[in-house]
Amino acid sequence: MTVKTFIFNPFMENTYVVSDDDTKECAVIDAGCLDKTEQSSIEHYIKENSLTVNRLINTHLHLDHVCGNNFVSRTFGVKPEAHKDDEFLLALFGAQAVAFGIAGTEPACPLGRYIEETGHISFGNITFTAIHVPGHSPGSLCFYDKSSGTLFAGDVLFRGSIGRTDLPKGNYDQLIEGITQKLFVLPEETVVYCGHGPTTTIGYEKIYNPYL
Ligand SMILES: [Zn+2]
Numbered sequence: 189m190t191v192k193t194f195i196f197n198p199f200m201e202n203t204y205v206v207s208d209d210d211t212k213e214c215a216v217i218d219a220g221c222l223d224k225t226e227q228s229s230i231e232h233y234i235k236e237n238s239l240t241v242n243r244l245i246n247t248h249l250h251l252d253h254v255c256g257n258n259f260v261s262r263t264f265g266v267k268p269e270a271h272k273d274d275e276f277l278l279a280l281f282g283a284q285a286v287a288f289g290i291a292g293t294e295p296a297c298p299l300g301r302y303i304e305e306t307g308h309i310s311f312g313n314i315t316f317t318a319i320h321v322p323g324h325s326p327g328s329l330c331f332y333d334k335s336s337g338t339l340f341a342g343d344v345l346f347r348g349s350i351g352r353t354d355l356p357k358g359n360y361d362q363l364i365e366g367i368t369q370k371l372f373v374l375p376e377e378t379v380v381y382c383g384h385g386p387t388t389t390i391g392y393e394k395i396y397n398p399y400l
């Protein structure tokens with residue numbers, strides 16, 4: 189499994205392309221590519237490595253994580269998938285885009301399919317298990333690959349921090365409970381790829397995260 193990280197849009201959001209080295213199938217997680225330069229960089233990477241985009245999945249549906257969905261959907265013929273409890277955020281996309289000065293973007297790309305809270309997402313020989321950890325947003329999902337010990341945490345957990353809970357339908361207690369009960373039970377060596385900032389591990393956060 190290969191993980192390629194892109195840092196996109198004014199929010200410095202991490203977009204991941206996760207590919208299966210055997211089949212060359214890949215999943216794009218949280219397509220945040222906003223301008224032409226960002227869009228060409230992800231397209232170039234996918235073409236140069238002869239990858240086939242099999243899934244376009246979202247940890248959650250905040251603006252900075254979905255603003256590249258239209259491009260990836262159109263370019264590679266896939267539809268975004270996410271938890272249904274975050275779908276209301278797509279209706280807020282246009283107003284938020286204007287508020288954050290990225291007006292001119294088209295309406296949010298509609299979802300093609302819902303991911304259930306303990307659902308599985310497969311591409312090539314890789315299977316992610318979805319873990320529902322609400323609180324940053326009501327439909328926040330983490331994607332866990334047990335065989336490689338990898339977790340894509342979206343904005344649930346960061347190195348030394350947690351997601352903010354002051355956005356629509358955020359809930360601090362729910363977020364803390366979810367991280368403690370659903371993420372801190374994973375093996376300590378699990379590598380955590382966050383929605384912003386550097387990677388971390390479950391073991392590191394158990395010791396050093398001041399919120400937990
Ligand atoms: Zn977010």
Ligand SMILES: [Zn+2]
Nearest residue numbers: 201252343383
């Ligand atoms: Zn974010």
